[in-house]
Amino acid sequence: MAGVFAELKQAVIILSMIALSVILGFYNEYKAEKIVENLKHNVSIKALVTRNGKALQIDSRLLVPGDLVSVYVGDIAPADMRIVKSKNLETDEATFTGESFPVEKTSDRLDLQAPIPQQLTNYLFMGTVVVHGSGQGIIVSTGKNTELGSISKSLVRSHPETEFQKGVRKYGNMLITLTLALTIGIFSLNYAIGHFWLDSLLFSLAVAVGLVPELMPAIVTISLAQGASKMAKVKVIVKRLVSIEDFGNMDVLCTDKTGTLTEGTVVLGECRPLGEEDDPRVLSYSLLCNSAAVGEEIVGNPMDAAIWEYAIKNDAQENIKAYTKVDEIPFDYQRRVMSVVVKKNDGHTLISKGAPESIFARCTSAEIDGKIQPMDSVLKAINAKFSNLSELGYRLLALAFRPIEAKTSYSVEDEADLTLLGFLIFTDPPKKDAHQAVDRLKSMGVDMKILTGDNELVAKTICDELKVPVKRVICGPDLTQMSWTEIKTSVEETTIFARITPEQKLDIIKALKANGHVVGYMGDGVNDAPALYEADVGLSVDTAVDVAKEAADIVLLEKDLLVLTDGINEGRKIFGNTIKYVLMGTSSNFGNMFSAAAASIFLPFLPMLPMQILFMNLLYDIANMTLPTDNVDEEYIKHPKRWDIGFVRKYTLFFGPFSSLYDFLTYGIMLFIFGATTPAMQSLFQSGWFVESFWTEVLVMFVIRTRRIPFFTSRPGKWLTLLTLSCVAFGTILPFTFLGGFLGFAPLPPEYWGLLVLMVVTYLLLVDAGKVFFYKICKFGGSDR
Amino acid sequence: MDDVGLRTWWAICISAGSIFLTLVSIYLYADSRKSHRKNVRVHADVASLVKAFVFVWVLLGLLVFYIFSVNLGSLYVFAAGNIIVEAILIAYLFRNRTDRSEQT
Numbered sequence: 001m002a003g004v005f006a007e008l009k010q011a012v013i014i015l016s017m018i019a020l021s022v023i024l025g026f027y028n029e030y031k032a033e034k035i036v037e038n039l040k041h042n043v044s045i046k047a048l049v050t051r052n053g054k055a056l057q058i059d060s061r062l063l064v065p066g067d068l069v070s071v072y073v074g075d076i077a078p079a080d081m082r083i084v085k086s087k088n089l090e091t092d093e094a095t096f097t098g099e100s101f102p103v104e105k106t107s108d109r110l111d112l113q114a115p116i117p118q119q120l121t122n123y124l125f126m127g128t129v130v131v132h133g134s135g136q137g138i139i140v141s142t143g144k145n146t147e148l149g150s151i152s153k154s155l156v157r158s159h160p161e162t163e164f165q166k167g168v169r170k171y172g173n174m175l176i177t178l179t180l181a182l183t184i185g186i187f188s189l190n191y192a193i194g195h196f197w198l199d200s201l202l203f204s205l206a207v208a209v210g211l212v213p214e215l216m217p218a219i220v221t222i223s224l225a226q227g228a229s230k231m232a233k234v235k236v237i238v239k240r241l242v243s244i245e246d247f248g249n250m251d252v253l254c255t256d257k258t259g260t261l262t263e264g265t266v267v268l269g270e271c272r273p274l275g276e277e278d279d280p281r282v283l284s285y286s287l288l289c290n291s292a293a294v295g296e297e298i299v300g301n302p303m304d305a306a307i308w309e310y311a312i313k314n315d316a317q318e319n320i321k322a323y324t325k326v327d328e329i330p331f332d333y334q335r336r337v338m339s340v341v342v343k344k345n346d347g348h349t350l351i352s353k354g355a356p357e358s359i360f361a362r363c364t365s366a367e368i369d370g371k372i373q374p375m376d377s378v379l380k381a382i383n384a385k386f387s388n389l390s391e392l393g394y395r396l397l398a399l400a401f402r403p404i405e406a407k408t409s410y411s412v413e414d415e416a417d418l419t420l421l422g423f424l425i426f427t428d429p430p431k432k433d434a435h436q437a438v439d440r441l442k443s444m445g446v447d448m449k450i451l452t453g454d455n456e457l458v459a460k461t462i463c464d465e466l467k468v469p470v471k472r473v474i475c476g477p478d479l480t481q482m483s484w485t486e487i488k489t490s491v492e493e494t495t496i497f498a499r500i501t502p503e504q505k506l507d508i509i510k511a512l513k514a515n516g517h518v519v520g521y522m523g524d525g526v527n528d529a530p531a532l533y534e535a536d537v538g539l540s541v542d543t544a545v546d547v548a549k550e551a552a553d554i555v556l557l558e559k560d561l562l563v564l565t566d567g568i569n570e571g572r573k574i575f576g577n578t579i580k581y582v583l584m585g586t587s588s589n590f591g592n593m594f595s596a597a598a599a600s601i602f603l604p605f606l607p608m609l610p611m612q613i614l615f616m617n618l619l620y621d622i623a624n625m626t627l628p629t630d631n632v633d634e635e636y637i638k639h640p641k642r643w644d645i646g647f648v649r650k651y652t653l654f655f656g657p658f659s660s661l662y663d664f665l666t667y668g669i670m671l672f673i674f675g676a677t678t679p680a681m682q683s684l685f686q687s688g689w690f691v692e693s694f695w696t697e698v699l700v701m702f703v704i705r706t707r708r709i710p711f712f713t714s715r716p717g718k719w720l721t722l723l724t725l726s727c728v729a730f731g732t733i734l735p736f737t738f739l740g741g742f743l744g745f746a747p748l749p750p751e752y753w754g755l756l757v758l759m760v761v762t763y764l765l766l767v768d769a770g771k772v773f774f775y776k777i778c779k780f781g782g783s784d785r
Numbered sequence: 786m787d788d789v790g791l792r793t794w795w796a797i798c799i800s801a802g803s804i805f806l807t808l809v810s811i812y813l814y815a816d817s818r819k820s821h822r823k824n825v826r827v828h829a830d831v832a833s834l835v836k837a838f839v840f841v842w843v844l845l846g847l848l849v850f851y852i853f854s855v856n857l858g859s860l861y862v863f864a865a866g867n868i869i870v871e872a873i874l875i876a877y878l879f880r881n882r883t884d885r886s887e888q889t
Contacts, residue, residue, distance in 0.1 A: 595802075602794035654813060657806040661844075664799035668855035671791060673863075709882060751860055758867040765874035766847070769840040772881045773810060777837045778817035 047078035081137030088133030167643020206610035223628035235557035243553035248571020256523035257452040268310035273422040275369030359398035366420040393458025437561035445639040456498035476500040505531040572637040591659025605682040623727035630717040683746035
């Protein structure tokens with residue numbers, strides 16, 4: 001019966017594993033297809049093409065290189081094309097390059113050596129959106145040959161093995177080697193000393209099964225599922241369960257800048273007059289010279305809308321009530337200026353707002369702290385200030401004015417002899433919680449690296465604002481010149497990777513992984529998808545593009561970076577409990593099986609019958625079922641952990657023999673104190689060893705699960721305690737039951753129990769003393785204790 | 786196998802287990818010193834070695850005691866010896882866990 005039950009158990013486990021593998025395989029395939037589908041969905045659009053002088057609207061999939069395509073506001077570029085004609089053309093490339101501000105596109109020729117996509121202002125990239133103006137371009141590449149296509153190509157492959165999966169694989173290999181060696185050794189020895197070959201074989205196989213922690217997949221899956229459920233409560237959705245452990249073990253987090261560290265929106269940061277004194281006119285004039293439509297929502301140019309949002313936030317929108325708008329000279333890309341004429345009381349004023357260099361050109365004076373000064377005398381200083389702010393990643397608009405006579409209409413010629421008043425400084429601000437999140441990550445041993453398509457100064461500004469210490473900055477073009485070895489070295493000491501392409505993001509992650517790091521990547525754009533896929537843990541946000549969300553392992557439902565740290569803690573707890581099982585299982589199983597093998601040589605009977613071994617194994621596994629709910633010590637989750645097979649090996653080698661020693665002691669007691677020396681007395685012997693072995697194997701869990709003093713300074717989880725003690729109780733009464741008799745056990749004498757308690761207490765204390773030697777004196781257990 | 790043969794085999798097995806554990810401890814200690822020496826100069830005098838291996842001395846003491854008491858076949862000797870060893874181990878563990886974090 002027990003044999004059948006044991007075999008049934010094995011069969012169920014094997015079948016479950018096969019089913020799980022099939023489901024996982026299917027899921028991965030499905031996911032890969034879904035990613036491609038999303039990409040296709042993103043780019044399946046109509047295009048207005050001119051062929052043989054005729055304008056046709058065709059499916060973008062039918063476009064070929066050389067086609068002349070026209071684009072207008074709202075269009076999605078149907079292919080990568082070289083712009084040949086443009087009129088005020090602006091595109092939104094945020095999801096593609098990470099640039100949060102609209103990018104001006106022209107047909108101008110560029111002289112660039114090895115340009116990166118975001119430098120190509122005369123190119124339209126497939127998938128980007130035209131937000132202003134119109135243009136015409138000749139198609140250079142289509143479909144999978146476009147920049148977007150190359151991203152999709154890198155996604156159509158299976159997920160690379162995570163660091164945790166690698167660890168499990170190495171651990172499995174170690175177990176296979178150990179099990180094979182023990183099985184062959186035990187069988188040969190038993191057969192050599194004259195045991196029947198079938199008994200020897202069954203015994204050696206039972207020992208081998210006893211050595212395998214077959215519950216590990218279940219423990220891992222239960223842990224991961226529970227972790228995923230806990231993380232869902234803090235609005236972190238785990239899409240790929242296996243990534244949770246790597247989430248906890250992650251020691252490098254690479255992140256995109258726009259939309260992850262920053263809000264990904266244009267915000268007016270400051271209305272700055274030229275002098276030191278505050279001047280409310282800078283804001284009032286910019287509200288008057290504004291093209292945004294203000295109703296229930298603010299609609300229009302992002303910068304004009306940002307000015308209104310700033311004014312509303314600062315309760316300053318009322319300041320313009322005294323003014324009446326008389327006329328407007330609209331913005332155009334040649335002038336890069338917009339102007340309005342307003343009337344207050346009887347005076348008219350012309351206000352111009354636009355690109356600083358265009359405004360400067362129309363100014364003859366500047367107002368600094370209420371004093372009008374000639375423009376020539378201050379231009380150099382103003383230009384320096386403007387350049388400095390621009391380099392730091394701020395977008396600037398300049399504001400100028402002049403009194404103007406009343407007339408029926410105004411024209412661009414009136415935009416002259418202006419007085420420069422100040423600047424409007426726009427920014428993509430860091431997220432509110434970003435600074436706190438960066439600090440917490442640092443304290444948790446997670447190194448942060450910024451991978452961005454923006455320029456290095458912009459990225460540096462964000463780092464300064466978030467107080468991320470910058471060790472080194474590398475730009476995309478420099479990275480192109482580096483060999484793989486140089487990349488591997490430089491990624492270690494670099495904090496900011498600026499102006500990089502999606503392919504380079506991938507290289508950086510691969511280099512970090514090759515250096516032994518567990519790498520997380522956080523991004524939300526199409527350009528982030530390959531990196532999200534390659535990283536051990538791909539993190540994205542709910543507002544990300546579908547492709548990024550599909551490629552990610554974990555999606556944050558709220559843009560709250562602090563939930564990242566909660567997730568990391570959860571991952572570390574799960575890893576901690578998994579490793580506990582591995583260490584306990586391997587060391588105590590190894591010890592028990594080793595002593596079983598030794599005993600089989602000198603005893604005239606088997607120290608434990610195969611079915612008894614398997615039953616003990618089953619009972620031990622049941623006791624371990626609640627291990628995923630166990631508490632994990634605070635200090636364990638402070639730093640990232642890693643699978644370290646060398647450590648597991650040392651641990652097994654050291655703690656395994658403790659158990660063997662007490663098994664041998666039990667043999668002595670059963671043989672020489674209770675006289676179980678003959679085959680007729682084997683049931684007593686086997687019962688004595690079964691109970692001792694089970695007690696030590698299960699109870700040592702409370703000692704090994706922590707580096708602290710068990711129970712006193714580290715409490716085990718209540719379910720673990722309850723189930724473990726229940727299993728111990730069951731194992732204790734088993735020899736007295738019908739089932740015990742069926743399994744070949746015999747009742748044990750009362751003296752045995754007294755000796756057992758003393759022996760087990762000594763054993764547990766000795767193991768605890770062993771912990772002092774192992775952790776404190778030898779200082780082992782740096783990474784995956 | 787007769788009783789004497791069994792006793793001999795048993796003594797060999799339990800001794801082999803203890804000696805194996807002792808050797809593993811020495812190996813681990815040497816291994817840890819080797820890796821620490823790369824960063825810090827480590828002076829291993831006799832006193833610190835004796836202190837570091839307290840657990841091994843207890844282990845070897847236990848081995849002798851177990852072989853003796855089991856061969857004697859006395860439950861009382863076995864029980865009394867165990868209690869003494871437990872007291873020693875508890876004292877050792879408390880001495881080695883004086884820091885607030887209680888980490889071993």
